[in-house]
Amino acid sequence: MNDKKRGEVDWEDVRIFLALARHGSLSAAARALSVNHATVARRIQSLEASMGERLAERRPEGYVLTAAGTRIMDVASNMETAAQSLGRGGASDTPTGLVRVNAPPGLAQGFLVRHLADIPARHPGLDLELATDLRSISLERHQADIAVRIGRPMDGDFIAKPLGHMAFGFYGTDEICSAVERGERKTVISFNEENADMPEALWMARHFPRARVSFRANNHVAQAVAATRGAGLALLPHYVGRLQPGLRRCELEPLPASREIWVLMRRQDRTDVPIRTIVEHLEKVFAEAQALFED
Incomplete structure (x- = not known):
């Protein structure tokens, strides 16, 4: 935006800043947004100029947010959530838009894919993205809308619902x-x-x-x-x-203790129709498959 005054924020700058904050590097943010890393760097500089503050510092392990960057991250994430909610139809009872689910790779490939893939046909207009990570991802940074985790969650102000046990x-x-x-x-x-x-x-x-x-x-x-x-x-x-x-x-012992399976969503998303639709679906399919998971 060529005529942008100091202090006027461009949403595209904010969107790219969110990607950098979540992925930790120019190249990873660029890949996530399908742009080149020079565009990411230029947009970050533009946002910093608008805010009048340094938002991220480059370190050997990647980019780390400053105190100002962390503050902007929280505000920007809330802006993004509101925009996504509007894109999903706001208060409509019909779930539409994209919901991002994150889960461990084994659970995603071995169970969730076949139980989530029928959602778009069942709810036309509702799209799903299923990503996998062995390590816990951040819902606070809006890297996903829903997280399925193995083990009782101990972090963040989330709504966590038990899905069962994995033996x-x-x-x-x-x-x-x-x-x-x-x-x-x-x-x-x-x-x-x-x-x-x-x-x-x-x-x-x-x-x-x-x-x-x-x-x-x-x-x-x-x-x-x-x-x-x-x-x-x-x-x-x-x-x-x-x-x-x-x-x-095989008849071999001992065996490790079973582990709990949980689904998490952000507290502010508890009334979001698409997210609630997916969470309720997950609760249903895990309840029906209880015998598959337990001894």
């Missing part, structure tokens, strides 16, 4: 399981080194420290596929192991 078992081919049940040395599948601090990986290292780790992958669905090829024994949630052709449950 585990050891799964492998019949040949692998028979060998393990005869007492032969265990060859296991686990998480890759980047995710070696995941609870299941830590549990395996503690209870089976002498087992050979023959294959590593970053999610349970990939581990299950490797198990079907005879790579080893996989510690899997039942919802993955029970549905994977070619695997059976």
Whole structure:
């Protein structure tokens, strides 16, 4: 906006600032918005000029918000939420617009995809984006509208609803399981080194420290596929192991405690019709699939 006066904020600058704040780098923000990184840098400078304050500082690990940037982030996120609510039809009872759901990759690929993919046909005008992260993403930074998490959430002012429990078992081919049940040395599948601090990986290292780790992958669905090829024994949630052709449950103990599954949304979104529609759908499908998840 060429004739923009000092202090007049361009929403496009704000939108790009939000992307930088969420993704932490010019290149990642540029990819998310399908622009080049020079555009991101120029827009950030434009917003800083409008605000008269430095909003982000470049550090070796990426861009970090200043105190002013954090303040602007909160206001901008609320502006974005309001704009999205209008785009979804405001107070209409008909859910429309885009709802972004975030979940761990194994849960997304092994269960959620097939239970969320029919939503657009059931609710014409309601679109879904399903993204996956092993690490918890930030609802406060509006990286998603709904988050499905494993383990009781301890952070943020969110509405958190329990969806059930996720229990585990050891799964492998019949040949692998028979060998393990005869007492032969265990060859296991686990998480890759980047995710070696995941609870299941830590549990395996503690209870089976002498087992050979023959294959590593970053999610349970990939581990299950490797198990079907005879790579080893996989510690899997039942919802993955029970549905994977070619695997059976091995008689092997101990087993880790089951973990809680929760769905989170921002408190201010509790009356948002599209978001509430998806949350209620998730509660329904998890309740119906309880036997799949638990012992």
